[in-house]
Amino acid sequence: MGKPIKSYTLHNYRTIPPISLLSGEMLRDIEIVGKVLPFKTNNYVVNELINWDQIDTDPIFTLNFPRREMLEKRHYAAIENLVDRQADKKILDAKIQQIRLALNPNPAGQDHNVPYLGQIKLKGIQHKYPETILFFPSQGQTCHAYCSFCFRWPQFSGMSELKFAMKETDLLLSYLRLHKEVTDILFTGGDPMVMNAATLVAYIQPLLAPEFSHLRSIRIGTKSLSYWPYRYLTDTDSDEIIRLFEKIVRSGKNLSIQAHFNHPRELATDAVTQAITRIRSTGAQIRTQSPLLHHINDQPELWAQMWRRQVDLGCIPYYMFIVRDTGSKHYFEIPLERCWQIFRKAYRQVSGLCRTVRGPSMSDHAGKIQVLGVQEAKGEKVFVLRFIQGRNPAWVDIPFFAKYDPKATWFNQLQPAFGEEKFFFEEQRGKITDTKPFLFE
Ligand SMILES: *Cc1c(COP(=O)(O)O)cnc(C)c1O
Ligand code: SF4
Secondary structure (H helix, E strand, O other): OOOOOOEEEOOOHHHOHHHHHOOHHHHHHHHHHHHHOOOEEEHHHHHHHOOHHHOOOOHHHHHHOOOHHHOOHHHHHHHHHHHHOOOOHHHHHHHHHHHHHHOOOOHHHHHHHOOEEOOEEOOOEEEEEOOEEEEOEHHHOOOOOOOOOOOOHHHOOOOHHHOOOEOOHHHHHHHHHHOOOOOEEEEOOOOHHHOOHHHHHHHHHHHHOHHHOOOOEEEEEEOHHHHOHHHHOOOOOHHHHHHHHHHHHHOOOEEEEEEEOOOHHHHOOHHHHHHHHHHHOOOOEEEEEEEEOOOOOOOHHHHHHHHHHHHHOOOEEEEEEEOOOOOOHHHHOOOHHHHHHHHHHHHOOOOHHHOOOEEEEEEEOOEEEEEEEEEEEOOEEEEEEEEEEEOOHHHEOOOEEEEOOOOOOOHHHOOEOOOOOOOOOHHHHOOOEOOEOOOOO
């Protein structure tokens, strides 16, 4: 029995039955904010995940629908004013575009990670760390839902020059032939699992050839287990997806599904349990990750619950991220010290099997920086940090120190501790260029 997906966006969300429970104010906020921050949801999220009785605070509603506070007041007022005046569409669109650009749609210099093949810029690839490339298949540049904290949203809202999409597999294969240091490819998006099985096969099958034996792992980053587990159960091509996964595993490569879960409720339905079981039966592994988000999951107990449930289901907790400096950052952000407190309070109460998780971590231009904690050293209160991943692998795992700042929410707000002028890696970071994205020693 197939379960048909029904998508809702700004254009048809009023046909969702329980939407009548919303106040006029909330509906208006959706209309105003939704013009700037695109949103999309579906019948599974609406019927099985959102608790419509507590809509004012419901975390899944907050993840899927715009709320007033997600826009800064002045931005909200500007759009509201144009809507009330029934301004010309051109003027409205220009304002929308201007606000979107002000929301830092391309944080952490992502356009700097795009590699070259001779003179050709490979817009569908990012190569930031030597052993792993990210691949953005062009058909996967949309999502099951559009999260307003997500730095990928320019891809969905037609800001096309920021798209990191690639049409041809050929360029990818040529690049891999020249880069034997690459052991991992991560299919990302958007969400690659919005592609149909035939397209996924076309991208993945060639990678299984013997000449790519240096490629040891294929990872697929996806929100589908949270927002459309039927992708693996009852879609018309679900069986083909499962057969593809089996084939990857039989070829001797690791297949790791990097599943994005933000809240324990996404792990509580029969459908997600069945989907996880079915994926695991292929020999694929499922690793989990999520940003730490104000209004959604900023309590240690929620993380402990998530990690325990994931391990119960045979998944491997992998990353806790600090929310990026983009989109509705001001709505979701949490000071670094509090991120660390939430992490350690969750971490200390779970089994060692859950403690495969790493975090809280920030993806900065220089690498993935973990907040190890707040300490006192040489009479100064400091953040202790380390690279989990670095542009230069030699930076990884060296503890370093930043001046304590109770308000800081991102690495670029931190200063070196002990009156030093620079962090230890800053000189080398200056040497990173478009054609030389990472350094060795
Ligand atoms: C996190 C990340 C990876 C993968 O790093 P792992 O530590 O292997 O999970 C690769 N590329 C980019 C740009 C990343 O942010
Ligand atoms: S890429 Fe992930 S976080 Fe971003 S909108 Fe899609 S589902 Fe949400």
